[in-house]
Amino acid sequence: xxxxxQTPSHQVTQMGQEVILRCVPISNHLYFYWYxxxxxxxxxxxxxxxxxxxxxxxxxxxxxxxxxRPDGSNFTLKIRSTKLEDSAMYFCASSVHEAQPQHFGxxxxxxxx
Amino acid sequence: GEDVEQSLFLSxxxxxxxxxxxxxxxxxxxxxxxxxxxxxAGLQLLTYIxxxxxxxxxxxxxxxxxxxxxxxxxxxxxTQTGDSAIYFCxxxxxxxxxxxxxxxxxxxxxx
Numbered sequence: 001x002x003x004x005x006q007t008p009s010h011q012v013t014q015m016g017q018e019v020i021l022r023c024v025p026i027s028n029h030l031y032f033y034w035y036x037x038x039x040x041x042x043x044x045x046x047x048x049x050x051x052x053x054x055x056x057x058x059x060x061x062x063x064x065x066x067x068x069r070p071d072g073s074n075f076t077l078k079i080r081s082t083k084l085e086d087s088a089m090y091f092c093a094s095s096v097h098e099a100q101p102q103h104f105g106x107x108x109x110x111x112x113x
Numbered sequence: 114g115e116d117v118e119q120s121l122f123l124s125x126x127x128x129x130x131x132x133x134x135x136x137x138x139x140x141x142x143x144x145x146x147x148x149x150x151x152x153x154a155g156l157q158l159l160t161y162i163x164x165x166x167x168x169x170x171x172x173x174x175x176x177x178x179x180x181x182x183x184x185x186x187x188x189x190x191x192t193q194t195g196d197s198a199i200y201f202c203x204x205x206x207x208x209x210x211x212x213x214x215x216x217x218x219x220x221x222x223x224x
Contacts, residue, residue, distance in 0.1 A: 006155075031210065043156070043201065045211035056210050091155060098210045099143055106155035 002026045004105035006092050012111045013082050021077045021108045023092030032075045033093040033102060034067065036060070043091065049075065050098065079110075087112045115139040119202050119215035127224045131189040135202030135215055138183065142204040145178060146212065147187045150199045159187070159200075189220075197222045 005024045013019045025032050034046040047057040049067050066078045075094075079086055089109050093102040117137045125131045137145070142164055148156040162169045162176045162185070169176045175188040189196055199217040 004155075033210070033212075035212070042216050043203075043212075043214040045213070048210040058211065093156075099205065101144065101146065101158055101161050102212060103158055104148070104156035 004092055004094055004103055006090075006105035006108050008108060009106065010109045010111070012113060015084055015112050016081050019079050019082055019110065021079075021090050021092075021110070023075045023077075023105060024073050025075055025092070025094030026103060027073070029094035029096050029103075031055075031095045031098050031100075031102075032067075032069070033095075034077045035091045035093065035104075036088040037091065037107075038085075038088045046077070048098070055098070082110075082112045084112050086110060115204070115213050117202055117204055117213050117215035119200075119218045121216065122219050122221070124221045124223065125192050127192060127194055127222055129192055131187075131192045131196070131220055131222075133187045133189075133200050133202075133218045133220065135185040135187075136183055137185065137202070137204045137213075139204055139213070140180075140183065144205050145176075145185050146201075146203040146205075147174075147176065148201040148203060148214075150201065150217070152198075156201065192220075192222050194222045194224055196220060 007022045032049045037043045047061045048055045089107045091107045093104045095102045119135045146161040147159040149159045173190045177186045201217045202215040203212045
């Protein structure tokens with residue numbers, strides 16, 4: 001069964017450094033998403049992306065964050081200058097259509113030191 | 114704002130049925146979902162129900178939706194030790210694309 005893949009599985013970064021999290025969505029899916037889960041808290045929506053532009057974003061997704069689809073398969077989340085509070089599990093998801101179920105990857109655990 | 118609430122823990126014996134409950138606030142939800150998260154793994158889509166349905170059955174899983182009370186439940190029949198995981202309820206909110214998750218219910222199955 002096709003699946004969403006995320007790399008790396010764990011990223012350790014110094015505070016203030018830039019980090020890029022990578023995702024390969026399911027190949028026939030058109031909508032892409034990023035969520036995060038801070039330890040012990042709810043899974044929170046960050047951003048959705050369709051047709052090479054952001055379709056929706058949350059208050060969490062401030063100017064420090066950006067998303068990109070650099071080629072036909074990858075979907076990336078960049079955090080420009082990481083803060084301690086960015087430490088979380090980041091999940092990528094994709095769906096065929098915006099109203100269709102979202103399929104999630106295994107996540108990238110981001111640890112900011 | 115929109116919110117999803119779940120009880121945090123459920124403990125059952127192997128072979129029993131498990132019922133995980135969820136309440137939500139957004140009456141305009143289109144779909145409601147159940148995701149499963151095993152230790153160290155991602156969110157696995159278990160099942161979902163469209164908001165105009167009352168019930169959906171898929172093998173050992175039964176989803177019941179009470180739109181009037183904004184209550185969703187997931188019943189797992191003949192619960193196995195491999196069902197031990199965190200179960201998340203989620204709804205598609207008014208904005209249409211963002212999923213709003215509950216905090217998750219940790220299901221512990223003892224043999």
